[in-house]
Amino acid sequence: MEETKQNVPVAVRNLTMAYGGTLIQQELDFDVPKGEIMVVMGESGCGKSTLLRHIIGLNAPASGQVLRNGVDLWNCTEEEHDKILRSSGILYQSGALWSSMTLAENVALPLQQFTDYSDAAIKEICEYKLSLVGLAGCGGLYPSEISGGMRKRAGLARAMALDPSVLFFDEPSAGLDPLSARRLDELILELRESLGATVVIITHELASIFTIATDSIYLDAESKRMIARGDPRKLREECPVEKVRKFLNRET
Amino acid sequence: MADTLQVWKLTKSQDGWAVIALSGDWTSPNAFPSGILEEKYAGVRVEDAGIREWNTALAVFLFNLSKECDRQSITLEMQGMPHGAAKLVALSKAAPPKDLHKSLEVPHFFELLGEKAKGTYDSCMVGIGFVGELLLSFYHLLRGRARMRWIDVWNEIIKAGPKALFIVSLIGFLMGLILAFIGSIPLKWFRAEVYVASLIGIGMLRLMAVVMTGTVMAGRTGAAYAAELGTMQVNEEIDALESMGISPIEYLVLPRVIALTLMMPFLCLFADIIGVLGGMVVGVFYMGLSSLEYWQQMSNTTRVNDLLVGLFTSVVFAVLIALCGCIRGIRCGRSSDSVGQATTSAMVSSLVCLVIATAIITVITVNLNI
Numbered sequence: 001m002e003e004t005k006q007n008v009p010v011a012v013r014n015l016t017m018a019y020g021g022t023l024i025q026q027e028l029d030f031d032v033p034k035g036e037i038m039v040v041m042g043e044s045g046c047g048k049s050t051l052l053r054h055i056i057g058l059n060a061p062a063s064g065q066v067l068r069n070g071v072d073l074w075n076c077t078e079e080e081h082d083k084i085l086r087s088s089g090i091l092y093q094s095g096a097l098w099s100s101m102t103l104a105e106n107v108a109l110p111l112q113q114f115t116d117y118s119d120a121a122i123k124e125i126c127e128y129k130l131s132l133v134g135l136a137g138c139g140g141l142y143p144s145e146i147s148g149g150m151r152k153r154a155g156l157a158r159a160m161a162l163d164p165s166v167l168f169f170d171e172p173s174a175g176l177d178p179l180s181a182r183r184l185d186e187l188i189l190e191l192r193e194s195l196g197a198t199v200v201i202i203t204h205e206l207a208s209i210f211t212i213a214t215d216s217i218y219l220d221a222e223s224k225r226m227i228a229r230g231d232p233r234k235l236r237e238e239c240p241v242e243k244v245r246k247f248l249n250r251e252t
Numbered sequence: 253m254a255d256t257l258q259v260w261k262l263t264k265s266q267d268g269w270a271v272i273a274l275s276g277d278w279t280s281p282n283a284f285p286s287g288i289l290e291e292k293y294a295g296v297r298v299e300d301a302g303i304r305e306w307n308t309a310l311a312v313f314l315f316n317l318s319k320e321c322d323r324q325s326i327t328l329e330m331q332g333m334p335h336g337a338a339k340l341v342a343l344s345k346a347a348p349p350k351d352l353h354k355s356l357e358v359p360h361f362f363e364l365l366g367e368k369a370k371g372t373y374d375s376c377m378v379g380i381g382f383v384g385e386l387l388l389s390f391y392h393l394l395r396g397r398a399r400m401r402w403i404d405v406w407n408e409i410i411k412a413g414p415k416a417l418f419i420v421s422l423i424g425f426l427m428g429l430i431l432a433f434i435g436s437i438p439l440k441w442f443r444a445e446v447y448v449a450s451l452i453g454i455g456m457l458r459l460m461a462v463v464m465t466g467t468v469m470a471g472r473t474g475a476a477y478a479a480e481l482g483t484m485q486v487n488e489e490i491d492a493l494e495s496m497g498i499s500p501i502e503y504l505v506l507p508r509v510i511a512l513t514l515m516m517p518f519l520c521l522f523a524d525i526i527g528v529l530g531g532m533v534v535g536v537f538y539m540g541l542s543s544l545e546y547w548q549q550m551s552n553t554t555r556v557n558d559l560l561v562g563l564f565t566s567v568v569f570a571v572l573i574a575l576c577g578c579i580r581g582i583r584c585g586r587s588s589d590s591v592g593q594a595t596t597s598a599m600v601s602s603l604v605c606l607v608i609a610t611a612i613i614t615v616i617t618v619n620l621n622i
């Protein structure tokens with residue numbers, strides 16, 4: 001039993017989320033096993049980003065639990081907490097780059113703080129990670145000097161800096177051109193393939209959902225519950241909820 | 253343990269290729285051995301001679317190797333590599349590197365000097381232009397065409413007036429107290445204790461109350477203006493206003509200038525009263541005057557003009573503080589760092605302006621006997 005728990009990077013148990021008295025979502029319950037690519041879908045404002053904030057430990061649940069590798073984020077020692085955070089890479093919806101640092105410095109910061117690699121090695125890693133997201137040669141630029149899509153990709157490079165075992169992406173392809181979006185999908189698949197990364201991703205890009213997702217959940221804004229769960233390719237055809245089918249088929 | 257770490261061995265094959273055999277654990281990144289391909293080779297082939305574990309470290313090595321090969325325009329064969337690593341390297345090279353023409357040369361001393369001088373000149377011109385724009389928007393306001401919301405003025409009034417009252421009165425009270433204490437030293441030599449009331453009356457009303465109020469407001473409100481507008485600049489909120497045809501000067505600066513200009517005289521008046529009370533506390537409890545004596549002495553020697561000069565100065569201060577804060581905020585750069593700089597320089601420049609203005613006003617009014 002313990003053994004299997006350890007292998008679940010993210011487990012959400014009966015989670016209810018609220019801002020003050022405002023209920024956002026209730027009774028969420030799902031697992032993301034190792035190596036899965038879980039897509040979180042739903043209309044804007046239904047609480048997807050909020051769910052992400054709960055899973056990465058920025059917000060405390062109103063009730064229920066968030067387990068990471070079997071450890072309750074809000075009921076564990078500080079070391080366990082830090083270890084969990086360090087094993088997660090997060091891409092925020094707006095990129096959230098540190099504006100007073102260059103892109104290379106943004107990627108380098110977690111490496112400098114949490115590893116003992118040499119400066120030269122860190123520099124090479126930064127260059128490589130930036131190249132992976134298609135920003136080769138841009139390391140010397142400041143966030144204010146690049147476009148929104150580039151900021152997103154730089155945020156991705158930073159999220160991958162420490163080779164995290166779990167990656168969280170908040171609408172990574174919003175603001176990306178189709179080519180970059182396609183490369184991003186390939187990158188996500190490759191990270192899972194070669195490094196065994198687990199990915200939780202919020203996205204509306206249907207093409208990307210059908211390419212990469214191995215599992216998905218749909219959060220409903222009205223009932224404030226999870227109303228569908230499963231492989232999106234199957235949900236598209238045979239989900240009992242009409243709303244979800246429409247979402248996945250792009251109908252109105 | 254050491255022998256399990258990453259190992260690479262380069263051999264030259266008969267056909268002139270470099271064969272690099274990798275083994276061990278490729279899990280901790282080291283700097284790339286840049287001299288690895290010093291000799292001229294026909295091509296490079298990497299082979300797996302027992303790679304146990306690998307992660308980014310291997311990908312970074314291959315990435316650098318492939319860049320080196322590109323530089324020498326020779327082919328790199330990675331068939332022997334773990335599939336994932338080769339794929340990652342291919343992905344990382346999918347988008348061509350951008351050529352950035354950022355000059356990294358250290359400029360000459362005179363170049364720096366010239367740039368500094370030009371920067372100072374530019375910022376003076378910006379300041380003047382800013383004042384001009386502000387006057388123009390004030391004219392728009394008088395003709396009822398300014399794009400400004402009175403609710404904003406009201407909000408700023410609340411922030412700059414009632415919310416500043418406590419700190420201003422605290423400082424005013426203490427200033428009155430301190431001034432009276434210090435004044436009591438020489439006055440005692442001449443047994444002229446009663447003149448402490450004149451000292452407080454003239455000193456507080458004319459100068460100390462307004463200077464202290466100005467300093468507090470520069471730190472409290474001027475800096476807040478710079479931080480607010482600076483953050484808006486960082487978030488492109490000011491661009492959003494401008495692109496809609498709404499002048500940020502009218503919409504953001506004007507309400508703040510109006511609010512602060514309306515509130516400063518009241519704050520100053522308040523500080524005057526509280527400061528006089530502070531002086532009275534010292535006069536009565538420390539120097540043995542009666543409160544009637546204190547009051548009579550003050551009203552005999554202090555003129556209405558003293559009060560008016562102080563209030564006039566407070567209006568000048570209000571405009572200066574609001575202007576310095578808003579200019580620095582609007583001219584803020586695009587990073588969190590520059591918001592800090594904007595706040596600091598708003599504070600510094602408004603204090604400098606206050607001191608200069610005080611000097612000018614004092615010299616003029618004293619000479620004209622006002």
Ligand SMILES: Nc1ncnc2c1ncn2[C@@H]1O[C@H](COP(=O)(O)OP(=O)(O)O)[C@@H](O)[C@H]1O
Binds near residue numbers: 024046
């Ligand atoms: N910090 C906050 N305080 C209060 N309400 C919030 C906060 N952040 C988001 N909300 C509300 O929570 C809901 C979900 O937001 P969010 O999770 O960002 O939606 P999305 O699914 O589009 O990512 C929205 O209705 C939003 O108004």
Ligand SMILES: [Mg+2]
Binds near residue numbers: 049093170
């Ligand atoms: Mg969101």
